[in-house]
Amino acid sequence: MNTSSDTAGLRAVGGQRISGDSSYFTRYEVTAKVTQGLGIRPSEIRKCLRTRVLGQAGVYFRSLASTNDVAKQLASGGMREGTIVLAESQFRGKGRLGRKWFSPEGGLWFSVMLRPRIEPKHVLKLTLLGSVAVVKTLSKLCGIRAEIKWPNDVLITKRKVCGILAETGIKGKNLEFAILGFGINANLDLAAFPRNLRNSATTLKTHLGKEISREILLCSLLENAEVCYDLFESGKFEEILDDWRKLSGFLGSHVRVLDGQRTIEGIALDLDSDGALIVRLKDGNVHKVISGNVIRVIRASRSEEDCNWIS
Numbered sequence: 001m002n003t004s005s006d007t008a009g010l011r012a013v014g015g016q017r018i019s020g021d022s023s024y025f026t027r028y029e030v031t032a033k034v035t036q037g038l039g040i041r042p043s044e045i046r047k048c049l050r051t052r053v054l055g056q057a058g059v060y061f062r063s064l065a066s067t068n069d070v071a072k073q074l075a076s077g078g079m080r081e082g083t084i085v086l087a088e089s090q091f092r093g094k095g096r097l098g099r100k101w102f103s104p105e106g107g108l109w110f111s112v113m114l115r116p117r118i119e120p121k122h123v124l125k126l127t128l129l130g131s132v133a134v135v136k137t138l139s140k141l142c143g144i145r146a147e148i149k150w151p152n153d154v155l156i157t158k159r160k161v162c163g164i165l166a167e168t169g170i171k172g173k174n175l176e177f178a179i180l181g182f183g184i185n186a187n188l189d190l191a192a193f194p195r196n197l198r199n200s201a202t203t204l205k206t207h208l209g210k211e212i213s214r215e216i217l218l219c220s221l222l223e224n225a226e227v228c229y230d231l232f233e234s235g236k237f238e239e240i241l242d243d244w245r246k247l248s249g250f251l252g253s254h255v256r257v258l259d260g261q262r263t264i265e266g267i268a269l270d271l272d273s274d275g276a277l278i279v280r281l282k283d284g285n286v287h288k289v290i291s292g293n294v295i296r297v298i299r300a301s302r303s304e305e306d307c308n309w310i311s
């Protein structure tokens, strides 16, 4: 597995029509064959997808470095809004701040390309919108009550089942595109995870006791994400924030935030209209957090919950 085969794949994909027609998904085998289960069936996605824009074009890879990276390259090449890049596995899956994302076969790893009319500094809103869409999907489809940990984690029973990574392409002062990458631990066994993640991660398979259709999960998530994105595009981000507040289970928690070089501690009070986390510090002052690692401190037991273990 190397980047040159990946780049060769991209050239081939770039040379094909990837629009919502019969060549909907371009199946391009960059590297290994799927070794477990059946693999995702793009034809099933096409059958069940009920969106206008999101997922109406897509590229499916059996294995690639990172769906976000490929989506960025396609976006720079003018790919239409809503195009998804989907992979059976990633060999350099990315988290935030250069962290790694464990993404073997069996998960749902994909990125959506968006062209929102926003300033680059508002990209946090897309992450929040994505997490609301994931929680709604897990509730409707699987009956799971998941929670959101600001800014980008979705948790089941306090363990991370999904991470979201938003990245941007900027031209001058403007946002040219945004890539919203979703990593959902779907049909994976916890035993397959590296040891250091086994206490902080979970999977849908572990929680439900059975595998689920990743095609249906993807379609449902794209539908929920499109509803949220439409609200966002029509200036109704407040409605997303209200949903976030209801669904997160996070506000009111005692938190420690590692914000660059600084560490602050206090109560997670609310989100402001841009989605920044408002923390009331011990001295009563209020601090806004735009990015950073958040650790929820469980006071009763004096233990800590942190989904961002260092790999």
Ligand code: BT5
Pocket: 065, 066, 067, 068, 069, 090, 092, 093, 094, 095, 096, 097, 099, 100, 101, 102, 103, 109, 110, 111, 152, 153, 160, 161, 162, 163, 164, 165, 181, 182, 183, 184, 185, 197, 200, 201, 202, 307, 308, 309, 310, 311
């Ligand atoms: C995230 O970063 O949670 C964002 C993850 C986004 C992954 C998707 S997959 C499709 C798209 N393509 C990509 O290359 N990425 C996106 P962060 O908040 O920085 O969390 C990363 C941390 O989560 C790591 O340092 C580990 O501690 C932990 N981790 C890694 N893999 C995990 C997994 N599969 N499940 C749960 N936790 C994991």
